[in-house]
Amino acid sequence: MKTLAILTAAGAVLFAISASAQPSVPVEPALVANTCSQCHGDRGLSIAPLFPDLAAQDKDYLVAQLKNFRDHKRSDQHAQAYMWGMAGDLTDDTIDAIATYFSSLPPPPRTSGLDPAEVAAGKAIFENGVSADNVPACKACHGDSAAGSATIPRLAGQHREYLATQLLAFRSKQRYNDIMSANVAQMTDEQIRDVSSYLASLASPSAATEPSKADGK
Numbered sequence: 001m002k003t004l005a006i007l008t009a010a011g012a013v014l015f016a017i018s019a020s021a022q023p024s025v026p027v028e029p030a031l032v033a034n035t036c037s038q039c040h041g042d043r044g045l046s047i048a049p050l051f052p053d054l055a056a057q058d059k060d061y062l063v064a065q066l067k068n069f070r071d072h073k074r075s076d077q078h079a080q081a082y083m084w085g086m087a088g089d090l091t092d093d094t095i096d097a098i099a100t101y102f103s104s105l106p107p108p109p110r111t112s113g114l115d116p117a118e119v120a121a122g123k124a125i126f127e128n129g130v131s132a133d134n135v136p137a138c139k140a141c142h143g144d145s146a147a148g149s150a151t152i153p154r155l156a157g158q159h160r161e162y163l164a165t166q167l168l169a170f171r172s173k174q175r176y177n178d179i180m181s182a183n184v185a186q187m188t189d190e191q192i193r194d195v196s197s198y199l200a201s202l203a204s205p206s207a208a209t210e211p212s213k214a215d216g217k
């Protein structure tokens with residue numbers, strides 16, 4: 001036992017030294033390593049296209065969504081099936097630590113191999129909206145490079161299947177949000193597909209040199 005105590009103390013000192021050497025990288029919370037990573041990956045790059053990448057997502061947005069899952073305010077089918085249970089017992093402090101961790105990671109790589117016609121049509125929607133269908137320019141809120149800010153999410157490099165599923169859920173109001181449900185109320189399935197392909201194709205500035213992920217079509 002004595003040896004164990006000494007080893008533990010030595011470990012704590014080493015840990016303190018290495019943590020102080022890299023103050024800008026928060027330690028991965030144990031819950032993320034043990035549980036969340038099974039779907040969202042250790043580094044916030046998820047393992048399947050219906051599971052969102054969380055890496056570099058805006059911190060305030062992550063906090064808001066985890067509270068929405070916990071309080072059953074985000075109630076689309078996948079939110080209920082996958083995230084209500086996961087977020088049910090999280091305290092505000094744990095939510096803050098998780099959001100700090102994921103928001104500090106490098107952003108997801110772009111998706112390659114997407115249909116160029118879809119990407120081009122989606123770019124036009126993102127930049128100009130579709131006034132005939134009352135669809136606003138997405139970049140007005142999500143930013144020129146779709147990096148988001150505060151409670152407006154980053155969309156650049158996100159999985160296209162996840163994006164399209166969310167837009168359909170906002171449209172059907174299964175995932176209800178005043179702003180987004182109104183924005184997409186008159187979007188067609190085709191427009192949703194195109195804008196999702198465009199967003200998936202975007203490289204975030206600091207991810208530009210990283211390898212792309214394969215098209216998940």
Ligand code: HEC
Binds near residue numbers: 031037038050065086
């Ligand atoms: C079994 C797989 C699974 C596990 C484990 C899991 N998630 Fe999720 N998570 C999902 C799915 C699926 C969604 C998308 C829900 C939807 O479509 O509304 C999601 C969505 C999210 C979102 C919303 C992201 C966004 O862009 O809106 C956050 C934040 C999140 N999860 C955090 C966590 C955290 C933190 C944990 C661990 C406590 C966790 N997840 C564990 C599957 C999982």
Ligand code: HEC
Binds near residue numbers: 052141152177
């Ligand atoms: C007036 C501001 C505004 C505009 C314009 C806007 N959005 Fe959003 N968007 C938001 C906000 C705020 C949220 C967070 C909603 C929530 O909390 O559930 C959001 C969420 C989203 C999400 C969910 C992302 C995730 O990780 O789950 C997607 C996808 C999205 N927007 C796509 C779009 C697209 C595509 C357009 C253009 C057709 C668009 N948005 C236009 C404000 C806006």
